[in-house]
Amino acid sequence: MNHPQSPETSNEPLAPGQRLPESERKELSPEAIAEIHAIMAKYPDKLAATLPALHIAQREFGFVSLSAMKAVAKAIGIPEGHVFGVATFYTMYQKAPVGKYHFSVCTNISCALRGAAQLLEKVCEKTGVRPGEGPSPDGMWSVEEVECLAGCGVAPCIQVNHDVYDELVDEQKLIDVMEACKRGEYRPWAQ
Known part of the structure; x- marks a missing residue:
């Protein structure tokens, strides 16, 4: 068996x-x-x-x-x-522990055509976490690759906790969001 x-x-x-x-x-x-x-x-x-x-x-x-x-x-x-x-x-429910700030990166076709794979790599590089690995050792970050965040017309699209960023998302925007998280200007995942 x-x-x-x-x-x-x-x-x-x-x-x-x-x-x-x-x-x-x-x-x-x-x-x-x-x-x-x-x-x-x-x-x-x-x-x-x-x-x-x-x-x-x-x-x-x-x-x-x-x-x-x-x-x-x-x-x-x-x-x-x-x-x-x-x-x-439903994918909106996390079935495993996530970091205080959870990044979801859409890699579906619209986002893929506008650099989603590179954006996902930047998110992983900046957080030190790969998709599905769980939270970073300090519990601050987690990363997930997702299929669609409903921002196809303004791709690429990322979601940080419950907020979606879908227009002009580049490395600088990613850094800005992460710095805001570090300063406590962003609502943590479980709140």
């Missing part, structure tokens, strides 16, 4: 959620639960609160771990499988 892990490490295959990095935190704060319940009150179907509740969990946990997904399911009162399906479908 083929298993996702070699027989030396496991006799049983791991469920998809068990292959994700786990967070130290296991529960949502009472304030986060209250915020989720306030959001639920706005919708006729509580399932509609899943997306915003996952954003709250990501803010609290720093990323959407399996524990975060379970906590969201418990807070809303819905099946864990539903929350897992939503969280793993």
Whole structure:
């Protein structure tokens, strides 16, 4: 029988959620639960609160771990499988720890034609992190290569945490953004 892990490490295959990095935190704060319940009150179907509740969990946990997904399911009162399906479908939810400042660089065709590969290399060079490697040793930076940030007409496009830069992004703009992050003039990822 083929298993996702070699027989030396496991006799049983791991469920998809068990292959994700786990967070130290296991529960949502009472304030986060209250915020989720306030959001639920706005919708006729509580399932509609899943997306915003996952954003709250990501803010609290720093990323959407399996524990975060379970906590969201418990807070809303819905099946864990539903929350897992939503969280793993959408790329806006980080399933592994990221740096305080997370750079997403679009390398789709429009951005690629306007220098996205070179921009990605500059981001990696300046942060010292490669895509998917996790946060830098100081926890400041992480980098991700993405498919589309919806700035095709003004490519290349990068996103830093939740803010998109899509016009005249070059090395100098990248340096300016990183310096603003270092000065604390930029909202960190988990806030």
